[in-house]
Amino acid sequence: MANVIYTEILKMKKSRMFLLSLLGGIVSPLLNFFMLLAYHQQNPDETLTMESLFNQTHLFIVFLVGTLLFALITTYLFNREFEEDTLKNLLTIPVGRTQLVLSKLFILIIWIEIIMIYSFFMVILLGFIGGFEGFQTNLLFLSFKKYIFTGFLLFLLTPVIILITILFRSYIPSIAFSIFATLGTLIIMNSKYIAFYPWSIPVLMTMNSQQSEYPILFSWLIIIGVFIISLTTTLIYFNKTDID
Amino acid sequence: MERIIETENLSKHYGLQKAVNRINITVRPGEIYGFLGRNGAGKTTTIRMLLGLIKPSEGVIKIFGEDFSENKREILKRIGSTIEFSGFYSNLSAVDNLKVNTTLIGIKKKDAIKDVLNIVGLYEERNKTVGNYSLGMKQRLGIARAILHDPELLILDEPTNGLDPVGIKDIRKLIKTLAKKKKITIFMSSHILSEVEQLADTIGVIHQGSLVEEINFEELRKKNRRYIELKVSDDARTVLLLENEFGIEDYEVYPEETIRIYTDHDKVARINKALVNEEIEVSGIRLSEDNLEDYFVKLTEGEVIG
Numbered sequence: 001m002a003n004v005i006y007t008e009i010l011k012m013k014k015s016r017m018f019l020l021s022l023l024g025g026i027v028s029p030l031l032n033f034f035m036l037l038a039y040h041q042q043n044p045d046e047t048l049t050m051e052s053l054f055n056q057t058h059l060f061i062v063f064l065v066g067t068l069l070f071a072l073i074t075t076y077l078f079n080r081e082f083e084e085d086t087l088k089n090l091l092t093i094p095v096g097r098t099q100l101v102l103s104k105l106f107i108l109i110i111w112i113e114i115i116m117i118y119s120f121f122m123v124i125l126l127g128f129i130g131g132f133e134g135f136q137t138n139l140l141f142l143s144f145k146k147y148i149f150t151g152f153l154l155f156l157l158t159p160v161i162i163l164i165t166i167l168f169r170s171y172i173p174s175i176a177f178s179i180f181a182t183l184g185t186l187i188i189m190n191s192k193y194i195a196f197y198p199w200s201i202p203v204l205m206t207m208n209s210q211q212s213e214y215p216i217l218f219s220w221l222i223i224i225g226v227f228i229i230s231l232t233t234t235l236i237y238f239n240k241t242d243i244d
Numbered sequence: 245m246e247r248i249i250e251t252e253n254l255s256k257h258y259g260l261q262k263a264v265n266r267i268n269i270t271v272r273p274g275e276i277y278g279f280l281g282r283n284g285a286g287k288t289t290t291i292r293m294l295l296g297l298i299k300p301s302e303g304v305i306k307i308f309g310e311d312f313s314e315n316k317r318e319i320l321k322r323i324g325s326t327i328e329f330s331g332f333y334s335n336l337s338a339v340d341n342l343k344v345n346t347t348l349i350g351i352k353k354k355d356a357i358k359d360v361l362n363i364v365g366l367y368e369e370r371n372k373t374v375g376n377y378s379l380g381m382k383q384r385l386g387i388a389r390a391i392l393h394d395p396e397l398l399i400l401d402e403p404t405n406g407l408d409p410v411g412i413k414d415i416r417k418l419i420k421t422l423a424k425k426k427k428i429t430i431f432m433s434s435h436i437l438s439e440v441e442q443l444a445d446t447i448g449v450i451h452q453g454s455l456v457e458e459i460n461f462e463e464l465r466k467k468n469r470r471y472i473e474l475k476v477s478d479d480a481r482t483v484l485l486l487e488n489e490f491g492i493e494d495y496e497v498y499p500e501e502t503i504r505i506y507t508d509h510d511k512v513a514r515i516n517k518a519l520v521n522e523e524i525e526v527s528g529i530r531l532s533e534d535n536l537e538d539y540f541v542k543l544t545e546g547e548v549i550g
């Protein structure tokens with residue numbers, strides 16, 4: 001397993017997607033930084049706080065950017081083996097098909113958290129540059145925890161994308177799917193169904209403003225259920241599918 | 245071990261199409277087996293099954309004497325392969341691409357990568373990203389990757405595809421060396437008869453999914469040598485005359501007073517005259533059209549291979 005993970009890292013060398021994903025990670029902090037600055041110009045008496053920059057950026061990630069960006073990464077990790085036709089080499093070495101999926105899953109969570117941490121530090125950097133107020137250890141600590149937790153929740157949804165990628169062996173279906181999933185979140189967000197719809201559960205669980213009428217356990221069961229079911233389906237399908 | 249590869253009624257169906265239809269292949273230790281067939285004959289499909297990439301619809305595969313479906317992992321470790329469209333990570337150099345394999349296989353030998361790159365003549369270009377490699381270079385890198393772990397069996401799918409004449413010659417030499425010096429058994433597919441002809445000990449011809457011929461090359465050559473066929477009134481006396489007057493020993497006598505002569509074709513006029521002088525009646529003289537190429541054309545229904 002360690003070998004497979006090591007080669008997964010090796011494969012990222014000079015990979016454009018890694019840089020691109022870091023670029024994706026900077027979008028939310030940067031956008032919100034400018035939005036807050038613009039807001040500040042119109043309302044000069046309100047102070048620019050680190051807390052608002054952290055929260056706004058987080059909101060952006062959990063709602064919009066996260067699902068899409070992480071779907072892109074997920075698809076890249078799996079689809080490149082089909083696209084570059086390297087899967088045949090791996091499977092005839094032989095690397096076990098289950099082992100391969102699990103190793104990539106491991107890389108995926110690391111990658112997602114790298115982007116979350118990267119965004120976190122971009123917020124700090126931008127806040128520092130913009131002279132935002134309220135650099136408190138407590139805020140930094142809580143925000144860091146929230147970012148990591150958000151990354152984890154979004155990760156739990158990635159096996160759905162893995163399954164779609166392996167089924168269709170292309171970028172378009174998984175990207176289309178994640179766009180619809182995101183639209184779904186926007187629609188459901190203000191209803192009570194926020195507790196049941198997998199893609200809005202991370203919103204519910206990481207934003208203090210969101211309250212559910214239902215025990216949070218329901219939502220946990222759903223999101224973990226989605227993870228387990230889609231991953232199991234992926235493994236079963238991938239293990240018996242023909243590789244042309 | 246009598247047999248390296250043995251298949252029994254191996255088949256793969258795609259819907260109604262029988263891409264591979266009940267083929268029985270036998271590959272013996274140390275030989276080069278040429279798997280010959282036209283485009284779409286089912287070569288790659290067969291190889292995919294031999295490598296466990298697709299599941300047979302029917303049939304059994306035995307490799308190294310063991311059931312493949314039950315010992316897939318252990319068997320694959322002893323095989324090196326290249327397959328149609330087998331790719332590389334285009335963002336990585338040749339060395340890093342091979343490093344993926346040495347890491348996954350757990351090859352400890354320090355110079356393994358250097359050695360195989362030298363063998364295929366890519367060492368100078370080892371640090372170039374494979375995305376910038378030419379087709380022929382990729383083909384050679386594929387072979388390098390296949391022999392990285394000193395396999396006992398090499399399965400090569402059209403190894404000279406896309407190479408220029410010099411490249412083809414190089415690969416041919418390489419394959420020969422691997423077979424003779426390292427005693428690797430080689431199963432290689434091709435759609436070019438002349439390529440297989442110069443390498444293989446045994447060939448299997450696949451046509452529209454069926455194995456239409458599997459034969460030792462020596463035998464095949466014998467079967468397909470050019471000859472002059474004489475129909476005479478007395479074969480015993482003709483044979484005496486051929487041996488004594490012309491020193492011809494390479495001939496065969498067939499029923500109905502028919503004799504095939506495999507050498508000295510330039511003497512046919514003189515032979516005829518001598519026979520007539522001896523009052524042996526010659527009712528027919530025919531130069532065989534058969535050669536290897538024609539033979540395969542026949543096997544594959546009148547369309548040319550390669």
Ligand SMILES: Nc1ncnc2c1ncn2[C@@H]1O[C@H](COP(=O)(O)OP(=O)(O)OP(=O)(O)O)[C@@H](O)[C@H]1O
Nearest residue numbers: 244258263281282283284285286287288289290435
């Ligand atoms: N996944 C698939 N689905 C449907 N048909 C397929 C599939 N794979 C192969 N075939 C069909 O099986 C037949 C054999 O194909 P195969 O690739 O084995 O031929 P080949 O002998 O390797 O030809 P070539 O010399 O062109 O490489 C072809 O008719 C092809 O269309």
Ligand SMILES: [Mg+2]
Nearest residue numbers: 287288289328
């Ligand atoms: Mg082929």
